[in-house]
Amino acid sequence: MRSYLLRRLPSALLVLFAASFVIFTILRLVPGDPATSLAGPDASPATVAAIRDRLGLDAPLLSQYAHWIGSLLTGDLGPSYAIGGEVSDLIGDGLGATAELTVAALLFVIVLGTAFGILGATSRSGWIRSAIRVTTTAALAVPPFVSGVLLVVLFAVVLGVLPPGGRVAFLTAPDLAAQYLLLPALCLALPSAAVLGRYLKDGIERALAEDYIRTATAAGVAPRRLLWRHALPNALPPVVTLLGMQTGHLLGGAVLVEAIFAWPGLGQLAEQGLQRRDYPVVQDLLLLLVAVFVVVQLLTDLVYAWLDPRIRWE
Numbered sequence: 001m002r003s004y005l006l007r008r009l010p011s012a013l014l015v016l017f018a019a020s021f022v023i024f025t026i027l028r029l030v031p032g033d034p035a036t037s038l039a040g041p042d043a044s045p046a047t048v049a050a051i052r053d054r055l056g057l058d059a060p061l062l063s064q065y066a067h068w069i070g071s072l073l074t075g076d077l078g079p080s081y082a083i084g085g086e087v088s089d090l091i092g093d094g095l096g097a098t099a100e101l102t103v104a105a106l107l108f109v110i111v112l113g114t115a116f117g118i119l120g121a122t123s124r125s126g127w128i129r130s131a132i133r134v135t136t137t138a139a140l141a142v143p144p145f146v147s148g149v150l151l152v153v154l155f156a157v158v159l160g161v162l163p164p165g166g167r168v169a170f171l172t173a174p175d176l177a178a179q180y181l182l183l184p185a186l187c188l189a190l191p192s193a194a195v196l197g198r199y200l201k202d203g204i205e206r207a208l209a210e211d212y213i214r215t216a217t218a219a220g221v222a223p224r225r226l227l228w229r230h231a232l233p234n235a236l237p238p239v240v241t242l243l244g245m246q247t248g249h250l251l252g253g254a255v256l257v258e259a260i261f262a263w264p265g266l267g268q269l270a271e272q273g274l275q276r277r278d279y280p281v282v283q284d285l286l287l288l289l290v291a292v293f294v295v296v297q298l299l300t301d302l303v304y305a306w307l308d309p310r311i312r313w314e
């Protein structure tokens with residue numbers, strides 16, 4: 001397993017390096033000038049030039065890129081241009097909220113996806129299968145900004161059982177924090193849970209159609225034992241890979257869901273940074289998301305290799 005990890009590390013580092021260069025370049029192509037935004041509409045050219053010089057924006061792009069990478073390697077993210085404060089403090093303040101939302105959504109994905117997959121593949125009731133098919137189709141077809149509004153209208157306005165938005169820290173009031181977390185986590189998890197459920201359903205059905213399952217069934221082995229000891233473990237390796245990919249989608253979708261439910265995470269920080277052309281904040285946030293995605297994929301590959309030793313041998 002260790003040698004397999006060492007073989008995967010160079011490609012992960014290469015992806016991070018390429019992503020950093022692409023992020024840096026694309027942000028510089030976005031229309032707008034941070035120096036002009038900071039100086040205001042009535043500022044003189046001399047004032048704008050002075051701000052550009054102070055921020056280092058008049059240096060060559062390669063020099064700016066090298067300075068940014070060097071600062072990242074030393075752990076000094078520098079100050080924010082427009083929002084104010086240190087970039088590390090801004091990211092640290094929102095990282096906990098986004099991680100909390102993403103982890104809760106991931107738990108929903110695992111629980112709901114597993115339930116959809118197992119019931120869809122093993123239930124003998126036609127209406128249960130139809131209900132699961134309709135639910136997963138709706139979860140995939142309805143975008144989060146629509147499902148989020150529908151959840152707020154149903155649970156916060158009509159029923160009045162959950163708050164429509166905001167956040168409470170778990171250490172302050174765990175029961176109240178769970179109420180604030182439930183709707184955004186569910187909204188974020190529904191599409192990924194539908195994808196995972198359909199993928200798991202197909203995998204279990206293929207496993208149950210294998211010859212050895214038919215032989216075991218004819219020999220009188222209990223269906224529950226066949227499902228949990230044979231069919232489900234054989235269907236898990238590709239599902240683990242899919243779950244890793246969906247984790248990256250959850251991180252990307254958290255930006256939109258945070259805006260819907262006024263969740264004070266990295267999504268709101270990214271929105272502020274983009275609106276104000278705050279390069280240090282946006283580029284550090286984007287690279288952080290790429291790094292998390294790369295780490296998740298690396299861990300996913302390790303779990304896959306643990307479940308299927310043939311991957312390690314190859």
